Amino acid sequence: MARQKLPPTQTLTMKIDDVDVTAKPGQTIKDVARDHDIIIPGLCYLDGLSIWGGCRLCLVEVEGMNKLLASCSTEVAEGMVVHTDSPKLRAYRKVVIEMLFAERNHVCSVCVSNGGCELQDMAVELGVDHVHLPYMDPDVNLDSSNDRFRLDHNRCIMCTRCVRVCGEIEGAFTKGIGGRGIDVRIINDLNMPWGESQTCTSCGKCVHVCPTGALVEKGTAAAEMDKRRAFLPYLTIMREAQR
Amino acid sequence: MIATITKPEAPSDDKRWKIVQATMRRNGYSRNALIETLHTVQNSFGYLDEPALRYVAASLRVPLSNVYGVATFYHLFTLKPQGEHTCVLCTGTACYIKGTPELLQHVEERYGIRDGETTEDGKVSLLTARCIGACSMAPAVVFDGEMEGEVTQEQLDEQVEAWMAS
Amino acid sequence: MTPEELIQIAEERRGQQAAVGKRINVCAAASCMSRHSDKIAEEMSSHAESLGDKAEGVEVRCVGCMGLCSAGPLVEVDHPADEAAGNDAPKTMYRGVSMDDADRIVEAAAGGTTVEQLVQPTDIPYFSRQKRIVTENSGYIDPESIEDYIAADGYSGLVTALTEMSPNDVLHEVTISGLRGRGGGGFPTGLKWSTVAKTDADKKYVVCNADEGDPGAFMDRAVLESDPHRIIEGMTIAGYAVGASKAYIYVRAEYPLAIARLKKAIRQAQKYELLGTNLCDTPFNFEIELRLGAGAFVCGEETALIASIEGRRGVPRPRPPFPASYGLYGKPTLINNVETLATIPWIVRNGGDALASIGTAKSKGTKVFALAGKIVNNGLIEVPMGISLREIVYDIGDGIPDGGTFKAVQTGGPSGGCVPGNLLDMPVDYESLQEAGTIMGSGGMIIMDEASNMVDVARFFMEFCKDESCGKCTPCRVGTAQMLDLLEKLCAKSATEKDLELLKELCDVVKACSLCGLGQTAPNPVLSTLRYFEDEYMGSLVGGVSGDGRPVPDVETKAGAPDRIER
Amino acid sequence: MSDKKKPVTIATVWLDGCSGCHMSFLDLDERLVEIAPLIEMVYSPVVDSKEIPKGTDVGIIEGAISNEDDRAKALKMRAACGFLISLGDCAVTGNVPSMRNVFDQKECFDRSYHENAQLQPMDPTVCVPPLLDKVLPVHQVVDVDLYVPGCPPPADAIYYVLSELLAGRQPDPLLLTRFGK
Incomplete structure (x- = not known):
């Protein structure tokens, strides 16, 4: 690349975890950090999908701000000083992970995604060796009506990746969000059994972007579900092409 | 666009669909008018059933999942038919302090219905609202759209029993 | 006109x-x-x-x-x-x-x-003891008559602004008035307006947030029902100042009378050409549409409100970007609460200085409160900022009925907190209330006497927050439900010290990590009652048994627990 | 624990679980021989003692707390042991036993003792401890000092945890195991 001096507006300088870094305006904190090999945790974010900002795992401290900011949605600014891994943040992230485990019935040992689960990985990364919040044991069901896939609400963390990939990439808008608060659920069309959906194309993208065992292929036994993640980088291309 | 999209037909020849159509037309069949349209359906039919949701979705070209998502997000929309009469107890702070919990308990014990439920004869539905802004008259109850303040158990019984006897 | x-x-x-x-x-x-x-x-x-x-x-x-x-x-x-x-x-x-x-x-x-x-x-x-600005016409004019409003100097602020002032002049007056958002946050209104005014866009919007959702608050309802033209005038002035030509009033569907009066008022204003095109023969056009809420407290949050106006689930999104730069339909949007907008005509008529001369150093003007609960004079009051809580409770409110004793006043609804008796001499302004662990909020003021159990009050608000959580972000969705469980345990006197510790921990996490104001403030009623009434929490704990199970209780008394080693 | 002369006393119990964690412990194989001189099993399903001695150094609990008997044992373990370990997912999370938590007890009893009974369907009344409303992880009943998740935790993880503890260091079990492993 030719070493041209870029106009001053094209790059800005900032600090992430005491490292001086450069960034382009419009980039998010998460992107810039990743460019510099600083990986900020997260579960709802996925390259190529719109930003949701709901899991709250990617919260970071920005000096001068009295609130924690979601790094997936906050754009960088000149002179920004960001901390991504303070003891306080780690403690908060641990509780947030625990909340996800406590909210539904994640019984890892009998889950087809056991070992291939981003929630498990995140628990290990953040040092969650037990859940000190009371388990809520909700009575939630499981939808096996689709020929090829299964939706198990017990293992859903409401990251909504499936909803976004279905609407934004596949364009089917089969998956949506129903209800609200603690009762939110992933739905198909008018909350009908998945197998009866007229809009679902059975493309399977929702299954493979799902970070947990909530969306899986049928015919898999415990720990057998290997999600096909190879196409994930192309989601971004697809989105760019759409614009 | 190659495929021509024809206007979907109303689920029935019920005249009330005309009112719904008028709302959609007034808003230029814009997707943004989803909530307005659902309000009209609910006001006209009392609740949102599946054919209604499908019809609105098709007319406004909003995905089914979005329609369902909106219909279940907002408290005022209901997917189940209500009783002939509705009794809405305010559970705002002032009403809570001044006796709504006792009223709710009374209704449950006497008529066997809880929030969102309808008596077996289909006559009366019990609903709650998060503050109807009548705090100075707490506890407030809305009987079929008419607000009453400082409601006692006796008053409530009088109204509910009149309905049930009707 | x-x-x-x-x-x-x-x-x-x-x-x-x-x-x-x-x-x-x-x-x-x-x-x-x-x-x-x-x-x-x-x-x-x-x-x-x-x-x-x-x-x-x-x-x-x-x-x-x-x-x-x-x-x-x-x-x-x-x-x-x-x-x-x-x-x-x-x-x-x-x-x-x-x-x-x-x-x-x-x-x-x-x-x-x-x-x-x-x-x-x-x-x-x-x-x-009241000072009436926002409610100056309430009770004096016929809310359904535009002529009555005009006879009370109504729309003279708008006409003056359009014919004699530049948008910058209007911004200037609003800025020097020191007016702060009356919806609860207290963000300086002048600054908000200037941000929208400065943003370049082909289209901008003004939104009046009339989704008054705090349980125990009915100020906005009263203003909308009593003086609807005031909102229209305030919005139109705002539109002129920030360069917007289209506005929405997002009003609760639970307020049918307010809706009817607003609709009528809009029609009247159109007829008198106070809404429409080329107002006062200037190039300024302005139209207002009503949008009905459908029962979701979270829609009081700006970004959720925008989603709802757009016909979607009223779910907030992370800020920044703020609506001032990226709002309704992606355009710069000014969102003000009813009371804020209702103050504007008065400011334009009397000058920003006039408002700034009322109140305290940082909180200017007046605030409308809805007095409710255990107090003699229930109703709506408008008082100058800086008045003491004692004056409100004992002078204006005339004290506690039936010989009861004052225990606490709750302000700010589910985002606020309870102020105990020993702080009654505190001035009512944004900073003082915040220091005391509550917020100004939109203006609900619930008076409680000694019959109120503060743990139960906290439980009441937590139940509200749990019901109203949109479910998007983890801390609010799960945290409010978990906190409610713990508070219910406390109310049932079956909670342990460990449960209380966990409650405090969850308060901290939910406050720090939630996506929007609803979650960030949901712990406030718990935190403030813990601060002033911790003894009531301690009294709610299960007697004598600590959570860690030490020392061992007498297991032999457990029926059907044979002391055998393994099954 | 660092006292090399006196072996570290260990007690283990098997509550509501499949015993797989104890099996995994036995999977230490020849490493058991290595550890044996350093420890003394004072109470366990694999030894024949009737009481948990007071002042036991390390207690290890496998299984979730499902009934009053489990609860009583957990309390006794806590009272007797200086350092308490939750071993395996059942103890740490409730795991499979906790899957009954979404049903009410009557449903569970009906399923177990009536619908699936070949003869004489009836609820048990004698010598069966009452079920708790909900199956709980151990730490919801007593304080736990170390969590070793896994279903079962691999023998390597158990070996690592024990040898770190014997060496007087605080182990980090997540290096070798996790929920569901």
């Missing part, structure tokens, strides 16, 4: 009003109306008619909220000015008026006498 035309309408209307000797004003705001004040007014009218000549010069009309809702239905009679005695038009207020009283009030008004048993004295602190 030209300034001259406006003056003409005002004078015409004032002339008509002067011709009426004895005016009977009947409060027709929701509270009095639910006590059938509209029927009373009808009866009064027909009785006056039947009296014929004997009731000459008597006019009965419906007006907006008179404030003292607990004494409703309220009726006020304006007697003709007695010039010989040098009196201004004397007024008599009647309280608790029933259908049976209608006729004799008409007769008394016609005869120039009063019905003594029903008189509500107006020289009490409830009236004298």
